[in-house]
Amino acid sequence: MALYDLDRIEFAYGPKTVIADLSLTIEGGHFYGIIGPNGSGKSTLIDLLAGHLKADAGSIRFDGRPLAAYSRKDLARRIALVPQDFRINFPYTCREIVMMGRYPHIPRFTRPGADDLATVDSIFKEADLLGFENRPINQLSGGERQRVIFARSLAQTTDVLLLDEATSNLDMRHTVQLLNLASRRVSDRTTVIAVLQDVNLAAMYCDRLVCMRKGEIFASGPLESVLNPETLKTVFKVDTQVFPSAFTGSLQVSFSKEVQS
Numbered sequence: 001m002a003l004y005d006l007d008r009i010e011f012a013y014g015p016k017t018v019i020a021d022l023s024l025t026i027e028g029g030h031f032y033g034i035i036g037p038n039g040s041g042k043s044t045l046i047d048l049l050a051g052h053l054k055a056d057a058g059s060i061r062f063d064g065r066p067l068a069a070y071s072r073k074d075l076a077r078r079i080a081l082v083p084q085d086f087r088i089n090f091p092y093t094c095r096e097i098v099m100m101g102r103y104p105h106i107p108r109f110t111r112p113g114a115d116d117l118a119t120v121d122s123i124f125k126e127a128d129l130l131g132f133e134n135r136p137i138n139q140l141s142g143g144e145r146q147r148v149i150f151a152r153s154l155a156q157t158t159d160v161l162l163l164d165e166a167t168s169n170l171d172m173r174h175t176v177q178l179l180n181l182a183s184r185r186v187s188d189r190t191t192v193i194a195v196l197q198d199v200n201l202a203a204m205y206c207d208r209l210v211c212m213r214k215g216e217i218f219a220s221g222p223l224e225s226v227l228n229p230e231t232l233k234t235v236f237k238v239d240t241q242v243f244p245s246a247f248t249g250s251l252q253v254s255f256s257k258e259v260q261s
């Protein structure tokens with residue numbers, strides 16, 4: 001059974017339709033990349049998958065049930081989202097923020113248990129965030145904040161990890177570290193669905209690719225079937241070469257300076 005089944009989804013912000021007649025099946029246990037030009041609807045699709053936006057028409061089923069039938073708490077136990085931009089003015093410490101990932105698992109009116117504390121401790125270590133525990137989140141750089149929000153999503157221990165450009169502010173090392181951690185979760189049967197602006201990162205990490213154009217799915221399927229010069233030229237209007245890199249072992253995309261009109 002598919003993990004997500006989207007059938008003829010429509011979504012508009014006010015009068016502006018941004019997702020039109022979109023159908024998509026997402027299988028569990030894969031690393032999906034969503035690519036597409038600016039404004040093509042990638043973040044909107046992620047917000048629909050998270051249950052934060054409701055489709056105007058069509059249906060979204062998650063693990064065999066309508067997504068809308070899940071309670072907020074049930075969804076938070078199963079789906080974690082790292083949004084494109086996360087800002088908070090209150091000086092919560094990073095430890096408090098990461099602990100918030102445990103809240104859906106903690107019964108009401110009780111405090112975090114030994115398991116929750118141990119999970120959070122191990123995530124600070126795994127995410128290379130030791131030393132950040134007591135720092136206020138609103139005093140971090142954009143990249144540091146992004147890494148802490150990603151750590152919070154790991155603490156949520158969900159079946160699905162939705163990443164909306166979660167590496168956009170990260171340097172090379174931290175980009176690779178974060179995507180390695182996400183990839184490790186895929187080996188443990190988590191499904192990762194990541195909006196990635198960088199097609200080369202998508203090529204290195206994803207085994208499935210969804211390529212969007214103007215609110216529709218232009219192509220989707222195994223990475224090798226989607227990542228090709230014809231698709232990239234039609235969708236991004238840029239000439240590319242796609243070839244296996246001898247260095248990384250992954251497909252790589254090299255693009256020309258010429259932009260098609």
Ligand SMILES: Nc1ncnc2c1ncn2[C@@H]1O[C@H](COP(=O)(O)OP(=O)(O)OP(=O)(O)O)[C@@H](O)[C@H]1O
Pocket residue numbers: 013016018036037038039040041042043044045
């Ligand atoms: N809150 C909103 N109100 C009105 N229009 C919106 C809103 N959010 C997004 N849009 C519009 O919806 C379309 C899709 O936006 P979306 O953020 O899903 O695209 P995207 O593919 O994620 O873009 P990017 O690569 O630039 O992040 C865009 O044309 C955008 O201007």
